[in-house]
Amino acid sequence: MYDQPRANSSQTSTTFEQLLERVRYEGAYPSRDRAAEAVHQVLAALGRQLTGAERVDLAQCLPVEAALALTASVPDNRPLTGWGFVKDLAARTGATPATARWDTGAVLAAVTHLTGPELLARILHQLPDGYALLFGQAELRRPEPAAA
Secondary structure, rough: OOOOOOOOOOOOOOOOHHHHHHHHHHHOOHHHHHHHHHHHHHHHHHHHHOOOOOOOHHHHHHHHHHHHHHHHOOOOOOOOOOHHHHHHHHHHHOHHHHHHHHHHHHHHHHHHHHHHHHHHHHHHHHHOOOOHHHHHOOOOOOOOOOOO
8 A cells, every 4th residue: 555666777767876975965964874864864754745646756766775765654644834844854853953954955956856847846736835945946826815
């Protein structure tokens, strides 16, 4: 019943080592181990928020090790806003909110390069407000109807 990543080398051309190097660069981390820790924590947290086809399609875009981190978490029944996501990650990891935000930005910026714009748009459409900025995207608000 839970989504499992498919090992399909034709869909994923980036290796886990390449993903870690990109995250290490994006986050200015001192080591690959620190980048790997951020990848596992952020993708596990994202896996608690994503469901359905977007979860499966994202897992297929990721290297197997990263896809396992994403799909190992059971989706949570309470959706979190972008800020709620960062606060939850900080609480679960014992990090400060600033560090959790930094880790999230570094990992999700690297993930953005693997997804493509169509999948990223679908993911952002599924998630509550506040996630676009975490993925390094502009967040445009829909105009609200004027009060009569």
